[in-house]
Amino acid sequence: MKYIKQSFEQLTIAYQLIRWTVIIIPVALITGTLVALFLWLLDLVTVWRWEQGWLLYLLPLAGIIIYLLYRELGKNTEGGNNLIMDEIHQPGGGVPARMAPLVLGTTIITHLFGGSAGREGTAVQIGGSMANMLGRWMKLSPADTRILLMTGIAAGFGAVFGTPVAGTVFALEVLAIGTIRYDALVPCLIAAVFADIVCSAWGIHHTHYQILFKDKDLLNFTLLTKVILAGVGFGLAGFLFSICMHTIKKQAKQWIKPAWLIPVTGGVMIIIGCWLLGTRDYIGLGVTSLSPGSVSIVNAFKQGAISDWSWLWKLLFTAVTLGMGFKGGEVTPLFFIGATLGHTLAVLLGAPVDLFAGLGFIAVFAGATNTPLACTLMGAELFGTTHVLYFAVACFTAYYFSGHAGIYSAQRIAVSKKY
Amino acid sequence: MKYIKQSFEQLTIAYQLIRWTVIIIPVALITGTLVALFLWLLDLVTVWRWEQGWLLYLLPLAGIIIYLLYRELGKNTEGGNNLIMDEIHQPGGGVPARMAPLVLGTTIITHLFGGSAGREGTAVQIGGSMANMLGRWMKLSPADTRILLMTGIAAGFGAVFGTPVAGTVFALEVLAIGTIRYDALVPCLIAAVFADIVCSAWGIHHTHYQILFKDKDLLNFTLLTKVILAGVGFGLAGFLFSICMHTIKKQAKQWIKPAWLIPVTGGVMIIIGCWLLGTRDYIGLGVTSLSPGSVSIVNAFKQGAISDWSWLWKLLFTAVTLGMGFKGGEVTPLFFIGATLGHTLAVLLGAPVDLFAGLGFIAVFAGATNTPLACTLMGAELFGTTHVLYFAVACFTAYYFSGHAGIYSAQRIAVSKKY
Structure with a gap:
């Protein structure tokens, strides 16, 4: 019955x-x-x-x-x-x-x-x-x-x-x-x-990213260790992004009055930033770029082009833009920050640049939004599954090390990361 | 601060x-x-x-x-x-x-x-x-x-x-x-x-399964519909497996006494089953087989070999084995049931056999254990991600259609599938 x-x-x-x-x-x-x-x-x-x-x-x-x-x-x-x-x-x-x-x-x-x-x-x-x-x-x-x-x-x-x-x-x-x-x-x-x-x-095409790196071994212990170390870095970058954005938003509201002056100040800061760095690579979406030697997400998957602090500049430009009243998502900048940071860490650790750019792409986002499973699956959807284990390791580690801040203030804490 | x-x-x-x-x-x-x-x-x-x-x-x-x-x-x-x-x-x-x-x-x-x-x-x-x-x-x-x-x-x-x-x-x-x-x-x-x-x-190698099918389109609407239909079938197969096993276990305990007669009866039923079907393809693990024309998980990914009711025979053989006191896991038989059912449904629906064998492999398991995300990821780990969307669709649909039975009686219901 x-x-x-x-x-x-x-x-x-x-x-x-x-x-x-x-x-x-x-x-x-x-x-x-x-x-x-x-x-x-x-x-x-x-x-x-x-x-x-x-x-x-x-x-x-x-x-x-x-x-x-x-x-x-x-x-x-x-x-x-x-x-x-x-x-x-x-x-x-x-x-x-x-x-x-x-x-x-x-x-x-x-x-x-x-x-x-x-x-x-x-x-x-x-x-x-x-x-x-x-x-x-x-x-x-x-x-x-x-x-x-x-x-x-x-x-x-x-x-x-x-x-x-x-x-x-x-x-x-x-x-x-x-x-x-x-x-x-x-x-x-x-x-x-x-x-x-x-x-x-409607005819919309999405950018294709390619990780050409293929490992001889199915599981390479040295590489795994490097992925964990990079994962910690990605998590901390996600954390830094969250607190920068929240802090800028809060401080701007407190110190800059009248309110319409906030986006004006933000706009001026972006212009000054471009002038100081001598480049416009860090404004806009940043997926592709006009000149082939510019810093962009696509170029982060290739040798060269990316400088050591590219990730930090993008982080600051985005925190100012979104923290001071402009509109748009946080995720593509997080991809940019992650891919360039991954690139830099790969050079530093002696690891494959394209793989680590891909790991950063998904893992900084996983840390900043506390969504490690979605980001692991995103890695599989965007880059193919040869490296799905590394995707998971990078995203889970980043999730763990991004603390409880997160970019969404409406996100609740159901299960603490500390136990 | x-x-x-x-x-x-x-x-x-x-x-x-x-x-x-x-x-x-x-x-x-x-x-x-x-x-x-x-x-x-x-x-x-x-x-x-x-x-x-x-x-x-x-x-x-x-x-x-x-x-x-x-x-x-x-x-x-x-x-x-x-x-x-x-x-x-x-x-x-x-x-x-x-x-x-x-x-x-x-x-x-x-x-x-x-x-x-x-x-x-x-x-x-x-x-x-x-x-x-x-x-x-x-x-x-x-x-x-x-x-x-x-x-x-x-x-x-x-x-x-x-x-x-x-x-x-x-x-x-x-x-x-x-x-x-x-x-x-x-x-x-x-x-x-x-x-x-x-x-x-320790030198252990895992069996490799291959889905060679590649779609021209990134997303093929007809194929997607077939995957959903197959997903319903996979979920129902998982459901059927759960109730068969629970029922056999319960009825055997009630009707067969003394208790040691239960596994004896089970063993005799398996022997008679082999004799009636004239094959030993449905006993043991079933991943590979001695003769190349036998029903096995690996052969389910290829044309031929699998008969229309292979999935049901394996389901019954396994329910008897595990329901009547023998030991071992349920998952490899679920892979077998799924891969052969997928094969049969592919022939029926005019879909690629290797893809549907792979979908059944993970989706019947997803339905019977209520673990759709783990199974989607398993598909990515085992078969590569060209088809990760179809993996998710098949597993989620099967999860949805397997009801609340499941093979583990200790599994709790946290969120109902009915709302």
């Missing part, structure tokens, strides 16, 4: 699956499309900025515009990713639909005028706010809306990087440090896969 | 890491060595059984010997994996050290005389009992012993299949349905990696 009763569970589960697929398709469709639009615009403004060097000098002005846009139209959307995470933890006022166009527009402005920022925050906010809007239209219960918000995160993340599996696990893993709950596992996967398909269908 | 205090966390965390590495090294050393011994013996007796066909007829007698060994020497070790999981959930009397030699010996006996069983249960019990013994010697606190037990699971699993990342996540994921807690993440990874290194250092 017990087993007969249990086998009816499968029918309930099948019904759930179909119901959620129907609910999720519009979320994935809208999110995938908006992310495709976003990535297309991002490419466009990045090329513009390369061609029109003077745009950088308008960055302080762009900061004022972003400030005004959020003050006049923003309502509570300033909270960004944290607002979405708070809504998932504790449903409240919902995530306003205006978040999507606002964050999309202001991120594009940030990139056009040379702020150092990323994409994932924007994509996640697009996904989250669209999910919330559709949930309201479909009159879903608070419990269902909560799951729908998580699928929005998965859809945004999966589409923006072309990594649906990592997007799924990220949406589940990012909410709390030290634990994953599987309640939204399958809905998130559906959303991430569909959104990725939609985004690709 | 907050950040200065936080940066001292990293020192605590570094100390923890070093402390755990020191504690774990002996666990990994002993577990890796015993698993190597176990795998070496397993190969030996499998070849013996192939050569000496009459050994099968002694299976009922072997059943009595196993029964007597556990009655006289077993204490509470009969509980096997469930005992270890119970100890982790709720520390009690501990896991006796005798579990390791007992389960090792009786698994070898089971395989020598032709029971259909696996390896993982044995390896996990070796790891768990050795971890408990060393924890007692080192006078660890109950909280530390709990973590050490988890590292024992990770070490056993990682070493026996040569998949340390999957072993790590399995140890964290198997304890409760629907959730992962990261408290033992890094200790488990250290244990799994070291145990795998030790096991390989």
Whole structure:
């Protein structure tokens, strides 16, 4: 009898699956499309900025515009990713639909005028706010809306990087440090896969990274030790990024008044930074670059080009950009910081540059956001699995050594890293 | 000040890491060595059984010997994996050290005389009992012993299949349905990696499986639909395996008395099954086979050889073997069931046979043990990542459709699959 009763569970589960697929398709469709639009615009403004060097000098002005846009139209959307995470933890006022166009527009402005920022925050906010809007239209219960918000995160993340599996696990893993709950596992996967398909269908291509290094042995003890040491470094870099960003944000709010002066100061600091370093390699997205000898994520996988402190400069430029009112994600800069730090550590430790750039790429992100499993899977999705063990070792070590700070203040601590 | 205090966390965390590495090294050393011994013996007796066909007829007698060994020497070790999981959930009397030699010996006996069983249960019990013994010697606190037990699971699993990342996540994921807690993440990874290194250092090689299929498109919608359909099938197969095993165990206990008659009956049923089907392909481990045309896991990745109901026969043979008192793991038979079912479904759906054999290999296991993330990572470790998305889709779908039964009765339900 017990087993007969249990086998009816499968029918309930099948019904759930179909119901959620129907609910999720519009979320994935809208999110995938908006992310495709976003990535297309991002490419466009990045090329513009390369061609029109003077745009950088308008960055302080762009900061004022972003400030005004959020003050006049923003309502509570300033909270960004944290607002979405708070809504998932504790449903409240919902995530306003205006978040999507606002964050999309202001991120594009940030990139056009040379702020150092990323994409994932924007994509996640697009996904989250669209999910919330559709949930309201479909009159879903608070419990269902909560799951729908998580699928929005998965859809945004999966589409923006072309990594649906990592997007799924990220949406589940990012909410709390030290634990994953599987309640939204399958809905998130559906959303991430569909959104990725939609985004690709619009003709968006993702950058390919290549780790050519192949080890003779399946497991090389010396290399493993180097990966652990690098993992500690990646974790500390993630930690440093979090505290820099939080500190800059807090201090700016306290000392710079009126508030519109904050982004102006930030913009001026970026301009001065470029002038002091004599390069513009650290502004913008940083995935590729105009000249082949520049510092960029793609070049971090090759010999040369990267200087010893590239990672630190990118860290500071990004902390200033995002801590002082500009918009965009943290993740692509974290990739940049990680890949260049990995490059530097590889040279220092006598390890393969491409492998360590790849490890840093995922591990600094794993440390700063406390999502080691998502990042291990991302490594597998982006770089292939020959090195999946090293991916896990680097990400888990970095997770362990990044402390409890993290870039998302709405992330809760479920299981401490100290025991 | 907050950040200065936080940066001292990293020192605590570094100390923890070093402390755990020191504690774990002996666990990994002993577990890796015993698993190597176990795998070496397993190969030996499998070849013996192939050569000496009459050994099968002694299976009922072997059943009595196993029964007597556990009655006289077993204490509470009969509980096997469930005992270890119970100890982790709720520390009690501990896991006796005798579990390791007992389960090792009786698994070898089971395989020598032709029971259909696996390896993982044995390896996990070796790891768990050795971890408990060393924890007692080192006078660890109950909280530390709990973590050490988890590292024992990770070490056993990682070493026996040569998949340390999957072993790590399995140890964290198997304890409760629907959730992962990261408290033992890094200790488990250290244990799994070291145990795998030790096991390989003893000259143990793991079988290589190859998925040669490569898709032109990055994401093929038709193929994705087929993978989802197959995933439902894999989940139901995992569910069927769980209920068959539980039912056989329960009914045998109720109807067959005295207790030593249970394994005798089981042994006789296996012999009759072989005679009825006219093949011995479904007994033993089933990874490889003597003749190239036999049904085996390796052959499931190739055209031909597999019949439509191979998966069901292996399911029944294994449920009888393990449900009626023989020893060994469930996982290799689950690989067999999955790979052959995948093969059959591929032919049915017009999909690539090697890919679907690989998907079944990991997904039936994911469904029956409720460990979708570990199995996705296992796919990446065993088959390479060109297809990591399909691995995730198959495992998550199978997880979803296997209900709440599962092969481990000590597994708790933390988050229901119905919501």
